[in-house]
Every structure is written in C-alpha cells, then in structure tokens.
Amino acid sequence: MVSTGSTTARTRATKVVKKLDLDPATVRKARTLARRVGKPIVDLARQHTTVSVERATLRLAGLSGADAEGTPWVNRLLDATRGDVGLEHGVSLPVWDALLRGEAEDLTTLAQKAAAGSVRFRLPEGRDANRAAAAARKQVGAGLRQVDRGRKERERLITRIGDAPRQPWIYLIVATGDIHEDIPQAQQAAREGADVIAVIRSTGQSLLDYVPEGATREGYAGTYATQENFRLMRAALDESSKELGRYVRLTNYASGLCMPEIAALAGLERLDMMLNDSMYGILFRDINPIRTFVDQRFSRQVHARAGIIINTGEDNYLTTADAVEAAHTVTVSQLLNEYFAKEAGLEDWQLGLGHAFEIDPAVPESFRLELAHAMLARELFPKAPLKWMPPTRHMTGDVFRGYLLDGFFNLAGALTGQGILLVGMMTEAVVTPWLSDRDLALQNVRYVMDAAGGLAEDFRPAPDGLIAERARVVLGEAIDLLERITAEPKGQWPPLFSAIADGTFGLMKRPPEGGRGLDGVARKAGTYLNPATEALDGVS
C-alpha cells in the first residue's frame, strides 16, 4: 500500500517538546480506556451496513449521474436491489449477478432499467455468487485504484510545486452557495495566504439521503458537496497552486447521512482534507448513532486510503456546553476520535483533532486556561496536526473586541504549535465574512505569526503553575469520564451509547434508537459481500 505521509507534519511533529510533564502512565491509561469504550462500537460497525455504504461502493465502481428528477442512479439502483433482496447481503452480489446475467451492459443502464422496474434482482448462489463477487471486486477495485492515483498525484504535486511554507496551515472558508462564485473567491483567498480552502456545505445537505449531482449554483449558507463541484474546485486550486508555488489544499465535509459516499467522492476527486467526526452527526444533526458509527468507519477507511487528513469536530461541543466545565469532554472525544481513526487505518499525520478557543473572555485567566487546554491536546497527540478553531460563541457583534479576541486566539495557536488554524472573523455572528473581514483577519494571523511564531520555543509553563495544573485536572476529568462510560451497565448497546443518550457530549441527549437514518441500516447476513470494505479492511 501507499504509505508516504505529509513530510511537513512529520518534521514539525519531531520538534514537539514535552512541556506539561504529563504522567506517561496516566496518558497510557487514557488511551486504554478510550480503546475499551471504542472497541464495542467498532464491533457494532463491522456487523452492520448502511444504504450509504452500499451506494459509496457503487460510486467507487464508477456509477454516477442522476435521473431527470435529480435522484442519483446509485440511489435508484440501491433502492431496487433492496426492494428485491434486502440490504443485508450488500448491493454487490445482486447487482453484478444481474450484469452477468446480461440484464444490462453497464451499471448506468442497469440502474435505469431498475428504476423502470424492468429488472429483477436475486441473491446468486454457488458459482454464480463467485462470479458476481469476482466481477464486483474487479470494478470496485478500479475505483480504489483511482483513489490511489489521486494520492500519488497529490504527493507528486507537493514535491514538484512545494508545500505550505509553515505551520499552522492557514485555513479559510468560502461559502457562497454557487460553485462558480466560490472558485474566484477561493483563488483570491489562496493568493491572500490561505493554505487550505474549505467549501462550506449547504446547511441542509447533511440531512439529505442522497448526494446531489453536477455543478450547483443554489445553496443555503454554503455550496452543495457534489462530485462535479469537487472536481471543479480542485482543478481551480491546482491552477492556483502552480501560480503561487505551493500546493493549496481543499477541504469538504464527510458528514451527514451520505458521509461514506462523500468520502468516496473526495477520494476519487483528490480532496485533501475532510471534516470527519465520529459523533458530530449524532449530537448536532440528530442522525441515528448506529447509522453514524457504521458510516463513520467506512468513510475513515476511505480517507485513510486516499491520504486525506481528517478534521474532527470537538470545537462544536464548546459551542453548546461551557468551554471550561466541558473541557474534558473535548479530550475524551479526541481520544475516541484517535482510536476510531487508527482502527480505520489513519496515521497520526492524518489526524486533525479539533479543539477551540471558546472560553468566556469574562472568566478570569481565560487565556491561561485556553493555553492549558491547547497544550494538553498538543502533548497528548504530539504527532497529530491539531485543528485549532476560533472563538464564535463569545463574538458579540462588537467587531473591535472580536478582532482582539481573534488576535489572542492566533497567539495561543502560535504558542502551542497548532497544525491547522481556522482563521477567525471579527464579523462572526454578524454577517457571512466580507472581503475586507477576510483581509483584516489574515493581517491579524500574519502579524501574530511574524511577531511571535517562534515563541513556542521560549514558552515553558511553570511546572506547578496554573497552566500545567489545569492540564492535569482536565486529563484527570477525562479519565474519570471514560471510566464512568466503561462502567455503564452492560445492556443491549455499547456503553458509549448510554453516555451519548445521557447528554455527556455537547449536552445533547441522543438515544440509540432515535434520530434520522436508522431505516437505512441493516445487520449483515452471512452472505454479505462488499468488495470495498474487503479491500479497505485488508489495509487497516
């Protein structure tokens, strides 16, 4: 398999010096507990499949496009096979069996016929099953090879053109709703200094059970994630990368009901980073926990294969829960995200674990507390390029005060060696960022990085000072919480489900049988076959 990682992330990682003097035994215990909490979830994920995992498999096999109403062919084909033979065997055997029986010459035609109701699907047995499996493996394998080629191409471009000049990488968002408007904005943002461009998705997309098709010009507070939009934006940023002499990375969101499909499309179209959190969909989108964890595992495996850096969403907890009281839930979630990521085959340099600068500035010593939390994350995950998220909750509309707060956020980022810095906007909570807001925000980042970028070298918190002590307390609370979760009474569900149902994370209470998308989950039958998961499990 391909294994060359991001050299930048690796070089920087070796420079991390231990400053908090965390007890190695305590750190090991935290990881052991995270594994104990995470393992039953992985087992559950392995036992199930979802409509979106199966559709992602069809997408890897090359099926794309949509009918006249805009319903993707992958949805049409999956719905038809599911109607005939159920979901529990996977889509691959019935679909490739139908192709081998000569029902259609290719997947698109088969999907069209299936939508018209002129194909009956069956579950092949014996030699028929073997032949169908072989044909499926061949075609899905071609998709995975395209993902591999994308990864190699990225590495080639970074070597040839050059990488981002320093860390943290500057991460900027565009979100116009219109891909053709996003492109010039993204290129301008790259010229102004962005190392990473994130195209925010249309807000409603996470709850759609299909991926829209084609280039889109109408979004709500963001632009739809579609294969064509991915392709257009990546091509535009390739141009910018050549113009600027540094590879500009592209980010999107593998979340919501179609997370596995979006992950597959990101791999096929060489996206570089994906927002991908193990619990975000459950907590903040009320998507069913089982659906989420099954989809999560698949999407992480695809990201691992594609060399994509994931960004987890711990910052979100702090927008609903208090950033001081709930600091340890961020640590717990980071530990879980790390476990789930590694299990799925992701390497340290691919783990953009999230955290945020969200402590109420009215709290005494708030900046020191922020430093404590940020350093704790840095030292717990020394090789991960952490994702540092700006203040949102205490941005009030007083843009002058907000600008100062963003300056302190940037300083904390510099002092604690963050890998990816999402640029804060002083107009947060006022308007979607204006051109001038972005320019001022980048000046803020540049000033802090130029003035104090190396300060991390000189900065050692006093061993018994507030920062070191606070970091130890938060780690201790995280361990207590993990222990409480493992001590949940053994029932029908893994203990983490009870914790999620109790509102442990972000104060959201989500029961295992509630939420959206459960009807798209099936327990795998003994005959289940999926060439994509076979290949991806082989990797991890």
Place this chain on the structure above:
Amino acid sequence: MTKLLRPYGDTTGDGMVQLSFTLPMPHDKTAEGAAQQLANKMGMDPALVVHAKPMGPDFTFFVVYGRVNHLVDPSQVVVVERDYPLLTPKEVNATVKRALRRRMVVVGGCIGTDAHTVGIDAILNIKGFAGEKGLEYYRELKVVNLGAQVAVPQLVERAIEEKADAVLVSQVVTQRDAHLLNTREMSAAFREAFPAERRPLLVVGGPRFDEAMADDLGVDRVFGRGTTPGEVASFMVHRITAS
C-alpha cells in the same frame, strides 16, 4: 421633551463618526478621492480618509472619519417596550403554580436548516445567558428542547404531544430572509393545527428579527438580540396566566 442629539467624538456636538468600507477598484489617489466622495454623499463633511489599503489588485479598503450634520430625535424612535412585569425565577414559579396548578410546558427548537442552537440554548439550557439561568432551571417550567433543524410538522407534532403552553423558535443564521419565511410557515402550521383558543403561545427570537414584526409574522412575540431567559419567562407567564 427630549433634546436633539448629534454623534459624539470627543466634544459635545462635534458630530464625529467613523466608517469603513471597500470599493472594487485598485488603490491609488483616485480611489481615495472616490472614498471621500462616498463619505461626502453619505453626509460626512468634512470626511477624512485615514486609511486606505489595497486588497489584491482589484479592491481597496478604507477607514473614514468625519463629521455628520444630521440630528437624531430620540422622541421619534419607535420601539417595542416591555409591556409585562419582569419577574424573578421564584416569582415565575409561584405565578405558574398559582394560576395553572401544573407545570407550564415550553417546547423549543431551531427550525428550517439553521443548525445554530446558540440562541435557543441560551434561553432554554440551565447554563443560561448573561448571568441568568435558562428556563430549564425554573422548577415550574417543563422544557422540551428539540435542538437544531427541526421540521415544522415535527415541531407541531411535539407541541401537541407535550400539550405545550408555549413554543419557542430561534433563528440565528439566515440567508435571503429565510428566518421570516420559516417563521411564517411555522405560525401558519400552528394556526392550522390548533383552534385559536387552544393554540400555544408562539415566540420567536434571533438577532435578525425586528421586534415590531410580531403581527406580520403571525406570532405572539418577537425577541431580538440580547434577550435574556428571564425576559422570555416573564413574558410567557404574563400572557399565559392572564388568559
């Protein structure tokens, strides 16, 4: 009798204001003149362009200070004044207990595609806002927080199921007046689902709402930026126990 006012820089009556904006033109002397021209047209005279910075080849950002000669007359300002007494949580609880002899049920959430629960959470979560505890803290209030991206039919269904006395809807992030469309859709759905006398109190809030629009939107009250849980609780108690 109120007196007429002018903006205050550092001397009474100096009329000084500051302004920043971007013009889509390259930075040069013409651009600075254009910025000054805009400020003059907006009523700033003299207008001092104190800062001009190119943003890429095609845009320039300006900061302008200057004097305006406009007067403001506070007596001509129309605001929605609080027409209910502000109660403490204790008084809210006592009033509910006395008037309803049961807990008052409040169902809340963000409707439409808005995923920002910060507004509804500030009002509902125990944690609260601006030093005041949220409605979950009130013993005599039963709070059902449905969170983000609640569909209107789902909201109506839960309101029926919970026998809600009041429904609280928050809209934080909005585009193309979606907050107004969503609110009208919501109030229409409640009017359809309930006879007038049984309909729960409808309250919407968010930074983009105009507090004077309640009638236009078909709701009982609109709360704007900076509203505290205590204000919302006091309003609900006032309206529900009075009827």
